[in-house]
Amino acid sequence: LAPIAFNQAGNEREAVCLDFAGLLCGARCDLRIVPQTCEDKKKKQFVSADQFEVYEEPYILQEGEVITAPLVRKDGNIVTLTPGHATRVWIVFNSRGVAPGKYATTIALKPATDGSIARRSIPVEMNVWNFTLPETRDWPVKSFFWGPNQFLHDETQALRIMHDHHVTHGWTKSRLYQFGLKNHKTILHGPKGDTLGYDPELAKTANEEFFRTAKDLGMRFVFGWGTPKHPTWFRTMSDRLTGMGFKSEDFVFKSLIRDEFTKKNIPTMADDRAAVLPDRLRNDWWFQAVYLSVPPPAGATIDDIEEAKLPEFYRMWTVIRGLTKDPKRGPDVIRRLKAKGCSVWTYECARYMQVKNVLTYYRFYPLEAYSLGLDGAAVWCSGSRDGDDGFDSTDGYDDGIMWTGNDRRYVTTKRFEAFREGLEDVA
Numbered sequence: 001l002a003p004i005a006f007n008q009a010g011n012e013r014e015a016v017c018l019d020f021a022g023l024l025c026g027a028r029c030d031l032r033i034v035p036q037t038c039e040d041k042k043k044k045q046f047v048s049a050d051q052f053e054v055y056e057e058p059y060i061l062q063e064g065e066v067i068t069a070p071l072v073r074k075d076g077n078i079v080t081l082t083p084g085h086a087t088r089v090w091i092v093f094n095s096r097g098v099a100p101g102k103y104a105t106t107i108a109l110k111p112a113t114d115g116s117i118a119r120r121s122i123p124v125e126m127n128v129w130n131f132t133l134p135e136t137r138d139w140p141v142k143s144f145f146w147g148p149n150q151f152l153h154d155e156t157q158a159l160r161i162m163h164d165h166h167v168t169h170g171w172t173k174s175r176l177y178q179f180g181l182k183n184h185k186t187i188l189h190g191p192k193g194d195t196l197g198y199d200p201e202l203a204k205t206a207n208e209e210f211f212r213t214a215k216d217l218g219m220r221f222v223f224g225w226g227t228p229k230h231p232t233w234f235r236t237m238s239d240r241l242t243g244m245g246f247k248s249e250d251f252v253f254k255s256l257i258r259d260e261f262t263k264k265n266i267p268t269m270a271d272d273r274a275a276v277l278p279d280r281l282r283n284d285w286w287f288q289a290v291y292l293s294v295p296p297p298a299g300a301t302i303d304d305i306e307e308a309k310l311p312e313f314y315r316m317w318t319v320i321r322g323l324t325k326d327p328k329r330g331p332d333v334i335r336r337l338k339a340k341g342c343s344v345w346t347y348e349c350a351r352y353m354q355v356k357n358v359l360t361y362y363r364f365y366p367l368e369a370y371s372l373g374l375d376g377a378a379v380w381c382s383g384s385r386d387g388d389d390g391f392d393s394t395d396g397y398d399d400g401i402m403w404t405g406n407d408r409r410y411v412t413t414k415r416f417e418a419f420r421e422g423l424e425d426v427a
Contacts, residue, residue, distance in 0.1 A: 047103050
């Protein structure tokens with residue numbers, strides 16, 4: 001078999017994709033793909049097999065089309081070959097922590113149970129160049145995926161995935177620090193007569209593992225979907241996080257204005273913003289606004305935004321990708337927001353994103369943001385919010401940059417991997 005070759009910088013992922021086809025009739029075969037540890041005592045080389053990741057990318061029927069979407073890692077790296085069917089296997093070499101140099105090893109192909117099938121091996125060559133891409137926190141273009149609102153996935157596990165894929169900001173649902181979730185789809189509300197709009201104990205203690213993991217990894221994060229309005233909630237969260245060593249720019253509040261707001265939405269929560277503004281200025285809190293720019297008269301123009309002094313409140317602006325790319329309006333919006341000291345990002349909607357072109361919509365997206373002089377690129381949404389397991393299009397909304405497994409843990413898709421490649425292109 002011809003060797004598989006990896007050529008990359010340090011702290012970079014490179015993938016090869018193999019097609020396995022069950023062409024011949026007969027029994028199904030459970031095949032194990034097993035990378036071998038590289039150990040050359042003469043050259044004093046050692047690269048653990050842990051640096052390799054193996055994913056299956058099965059062909060599935062989604063929304064009437066045959067696609068290959070989820071990238072699933074299984075115990076033992078077992079891939080099932082079925083007569084008359086094919087599947088793709090990704091073999092990823094992660095060079096994080098590997099010293100520069102040329103290495104060689106093999107990947108063994110082993111039957112999981114059928115001893116009558118011959119074992120084979122594929123030669124592997126790894127060339128790690130003598131420079132290393134930055135740590136996630138220092139990436140030259142920032143990024144995050146937001147949503148969904150209610151689904152109770154494992155936020156800490158998702159944070160680790162983001163860090164491993166060079167995504168600078170994690171996502172945490174502010175509902176967890178308000179009154180919590182009753183179940184995967186139902187938000188809890190406060191007692192009758194409540195005036196704070198949140199449970200003070202949850203603001204002080206909820207989701208502690210997430211924060212500690214973010215601190216250990218150097219990750220920033222966004223509080224999403226309608227934080228409480230009362231100024232004391234922001235003070236409590238700020239005191240809690242700065243007490244852990246976070247800086248004000250490390251956590252972002254996505255609140256006090258409607259997502260993708262229109263002109264009529266601007267005055268709706270003006271009083272709430274005014275109550276929080278003194279603290280925001282004193283503590284340099286970061287708030288995020290998502291600017292859809294629906295055409296007038298419904299949509300808000302950049303003049304409307306400046307007149308309402310929104311840039312004085314919102315430090316982080318996430319502007320719809322179509323506007324940032326608009327050669328007539330885009331440069332003016334970007335320039336005027338940056339002139340107010342704002343961080344300006346682009347974002348795109350990823351609903352039904354299975355039908356989008358992987359290269360233009362995902363791989364080239366971070367490079368586009370960087371070439372426009374923007375600070376970051378964002379995508380809605382991070383994962384499916386309905387359905388029993390996130391892998392069956394008949395049971396709910398199965399979309400997102402990641403899919404959700406039976407244990408409420410995320411599985412990356414080829415679209416996420418393309419976005420990660422785009423981040424590495426920039427670096």
